[in-house]
Amino acid sequence: MIKIVVMSSGEGSNFSAIVKSGIKVSRVITNNPNANVIKRAKKEGVGSLLVERKNENREEYDKKIDYGIYHDIDLIVLAGWMRILSPWFCEKWADKIINIHPSLLPAFGGGCHAIRDAWEYGCKTFGVTVHWVIPEVDTGQIITQRAIHRFDDDTLEKITKRIHNVEHYVYPETIKKLMKIK
Numbered sequence: 001m002i003k004i005v006v007m008s009s010g011e012g013s014n015f016s017a018i019v020k021s022g023i024k025v026s027r028v029i030t031n032n033p034n035a036n037v038i039k040r041a042k043k044e045g046v047g048s049l050l051v052e053r054k055n056e057n058r059e060e061y062d063k064k065i066d067y068g069i070y071h072d073i074d075l076i077v078l079a080g081w082m083r084i085l086s087p088w089f090c091e092k093w094a095d096k097i098i099n100i101h102p103s104l105l106p107a108f109g110g111g112c113h114a115i116r117d118a119w120e121y122g123c124k125t126f127g128v129t130v131h132w133v134i135p136e137v138d139t140g141q142i143i144t145q146r147a148i149h150r151f152d153d154d155t156l157e158k159i160t161k162r163i164h165n166v167e168h169y170v171y172p173e174t175i176k177k178l179m180k181i182k
Contacts, residue, residue, distance in 0.1 A: 002179050003073040005029060007065075007081040012037025013164065014079035014100065014171055019044050021172035023181060029068055031083055053083075062089035074179060078133065079171070082112065087135035097133040098178070100171050102163050104145055105129040109138030115163055119156045125149055126159055128167050130174045144174045 003026045006015045012028075015037050019025055028041040028048040041048040049068045053061045062085055069076070078099040090097065101114060104127035108114040118126055127147040132140035146166050150159060175181070 002075070002181065003070055004075045004077055004175070004179070005069055005073050006037075006077045006079050008035060008037040008079045009082040010035050010037065010080045012040040012080070014167055016040050016044075017168035018077065018079070018172050018175060019046070021176070023172055023175055023179075026070055026073065027068075029065060031081075037080075058084070058086040059088045062086040065089070066092065075175065076133075077171075077175060084137055085133065085135075090133055090135045094134070095132065098130055098143065098174070099133050099138070099140070100167055101129045101131065101138055102167065103127060103129065104147060105131060105138055105142060115160050116156060119159065123150065126163055128163060128170055130171060143178070144170055146170050 004023065005027050006018065006025050007029045008015055009030060009032045015028060025046050028037055028046055030037055030048060030050055031053060033050055033052065038048050051065050051068055066089060076093055076097040101109065103114040103118055108117050111117055115126065125147050127145055129142055130144040131142050134140040148162050148166055
């Protein structure tokens with residue numbers, strides 16, 4: 001059986017989309033005690049682990065996360081994980097950790113507000129990118145990209161909703177292809 005860990009800091013809508021697509025998630029890890037993903041995981045019967053950061057540096061904190069990961073896992077899926085991972089963690093889990101970013105990377109990488117930044121820049125094309133995670137933020141090899149075009153009547157809220165809908169389709173499909181799940 002394929003083992004997948006989802007790391008999420010917030011709402012958990014990508015986690016729900018992954019589970020609803022038929023992909024079995026072994027565990028959810030979060031750094032936020034108020035993350036809605038905890039409730040979503042419980043509803044789906046998936047165990048969750050809260051790993052709060054105290055005064056540790058990034059590598060020490062990531063070692064706490066690492067301790068909570070099943071070491072025979074096949075894939076770590078970042079789904080709204082709002083922390084930069086240490087080079088140690090990225091190298092340890094090289095070729096087993098992916099992320100989704102709400103832009104057509106390399107454009108608007110590295111930021112927490114990529115959709116808004118692209119909107120304010122005046123972009124006519126938006127999108128999502130699934131990529132391998134490496135120590136340099138949002139620069140890993142691209143696995144999948146999907147473009148979303150801006151229409152004349154779009155608002156930031158409309159384009160954001162469309163981008164999230166595309167994420168909820170693209171991420172599970174990409175995971176299935178990587179893990180050879182039917």
